[in-house]
Amino acid sequence: MPDAGMSTGFAVTEDALAKINLALHVTGQRADGYHLLDMLVTFAGHGDRLGFCTSPSDGFTISGRFGSALGIDSRSNLVLKARDMLRQAALAQGDHAPPVHIHLEKNLPIASGIGGGSADAAAALRGLMRLWNLRLPGGRLSAIALGLGADVPMCLANRPLIARGIGEEIEPVSLPSLAIVLANPLKAVSTPEIFRLLTAKNNPPLALRGGDWLAAIEASRNDLEPPARELVPEIEDVSAALKSAGARLVRMSGSGATCFGIFGSTKAAEAAAAKLHSERPDWYFQATETLSGGR
Ligand code: C5P
Numbered sequence: 001m002p003d004a005g006m007s008t009g010f011a012v013t014e015d016a017l018a019k020i021n022l023a024l025h026v027t028g029q030r031a032d033g034y035h036l037l038d039m040l041v042t043f044a045g046h047g048d049r050l051g052f053c054t055s056p057s058d059g060f061t062i063s064g065r066f067g068s069a070l071g072i073d074s075r076s077n078l079v080l081k082a083r084d085m086l087r088q089a090a091l092a093q094g095d096h097a098p099p100v101h102i103h104l105e106k107n108l109p110i111a112s113g114i115g116g117g118s119a120d121a122a123a124a125l126r127g128l129m130r131l132w133n134l135r136l137p138g139g140r141l142s143a144i145a146l147g148l149g150a151d152v153p154m155c156l157a158n159r160p161l162i163a164r165g166i167g168e169e170i171e172p173v174s175l176p177s178l179a180i181v182l183a184n185p186l187k188a189v190s191t192p193e194i195f196r197l198l199t200a201k202n203n204p205p206l207a208l209r210g211g212d213w214l215a216a217i218e219a220s221r222n223d224l225e226p227p228a229r230e231l232v233p234e235i236e237d238v239s240a241a242l243k244s245a246g247a248r249l250v251r252m253s254g255s256g257a258t259c260f261g262i263f264g265s266t267k268a269a270e271a272a273a274a275k276l277h278s279e280r281p282d283w284y285f286q287a288t289e290t291l292s293g294g295r
Contacts (some may be wrong), residue, residue: 006063006105010051012131016123017047018108018182019115019155020260020290021253023220025206026198034150034166035195038206040220042160042175044182046288048107048120050079052127055101058083064106066116078121078148079104085144086128089136097132109284111188113228113254115155121148122155142168151254160293162206176213177292179269183242183276184258184284185234194255197227214262218249228256235259241280245272258284 006013020042028036048064060072060080071077079102087097102124108116125145128134145152150167160175203223208216229235235252238259242250246268247261263269266289273287 006049006051006103010053010103012052012127014050014052014123014127015047016050016108016116016119016155017158017291018044018286018288019119019151019254020044020180020182021113021222022217022251023206024222024224024254025203025220026201026223027203027205029201030166035198035201036165037163037167039154039163039167040173040175040206040208040217041154041163042178042290042293043158044114044180044286044288044290046107046182046286048116048123049105050120050123050127051103051105052131053101054131055099058099059101060104061101062104062106064104066109067104067106069110070104070106078117078152079124082121082124082144082148083128085147086125086132086134089140089144090132090134093136095132095134097128097134100128100131102127109184109186109188109258111190112184112258112284113189113252113256114182114258115151115254118149118151119155121145121152122158125152125156159291162208172293174294175290175292178213178290179263179266180288180290181242181245181247181261181263181269181273181276182253182258182284182286182288183238183261185232185238186282186284187232187234187257189228189232189256191255193231194224194227197230198224199227214249217251217262222252224255225252228252232257238283241276242272245276247272
């Protein structure tokens with residue numbers, strides 16, 4: 001059983017890329033309390049990594065910079081919840097879902113607005129579908145994903161998209177690759193807490209016109225940024241640091257506290273991340289190119 005990180009020995013590996021909310025508009029609230037959102041989403045070229053192999057019994061190991069902050073019981077860890085829900089669906093239709101060892105290399109900060117847990121859950125679904133050679137009827141996998149969390153369906157899609165509803169209505173979108181720096185003050189943020197603090201819940205929807213993407217993103221918002229800034233004052237410092245390092249546009253992703261800065265080139269983003277890291281070695285900085293995607 002491979003246990004020394006992600007180097008070798010897995011039958012299947014999957015990337016769990018960081019999700020970036022280029023825009024997040026809160027347009028209403030459902031009767032059950034969930035908020036209706038319009039989101040423009042892309043994915044970084046950087047994230048967690050998962051490895052899978054069959055094993056005499058189920059196992060789960062974690063490594064990586066942020067691995068020690070994670071719980072490994074199946075009530076709290078979305079990877080194990082994903083495994084259990086997919087196995088239940090497989091067994092219900094008469095398929096096999098033999099014991100599996102899963103390794104998670106946790107490179108993304110926890111509770112940071114870039115969907116680490118959701119991306120891990122989606123990668124677990126993709127990886128186990130391959131390892132177990134499963135076919136599920138249309139819509140079943142998306143339903144399992146949504147049952148794991150509102151952001152899991154978009155992480156399953158893993159490409160530039162617009163998401164509406166609570167995140168489950170997904171429309172692929174053409175978006176160029178963007179050179180960005182992710183920055184986080186390493187203050188964990190609770191998503192339900194940010195939604196609880198949110199006062200403006202009926203905001204204008206996302207209105208994207210084609211053409212200049214940067215201008216279109218600039219004209220949109222993240223409506224969770226005001227309550228997150230109230231809770232975590234460091235978001236102001238992170239945002240200012242990205243701007244002073246030359247970012248053309250700076251915004252918070254998801255419910256925070258990660259902010260992204262869009263730069264003119266990959267070289268400029270890498271230079272900015274190196275400079276910021278030397279100034280604030282206690283924060284998280286990552287330069288990356290986002291995925292591009294045609295419709
Ligand atoms: O679906 P997930 O477990 O990721 O959501 C965490 C919490 O965030 C929910 O319990 C809810 O309080 C809040 N939320 C929301 N509206 C959304 C997504 C999440 O109010 N669209």
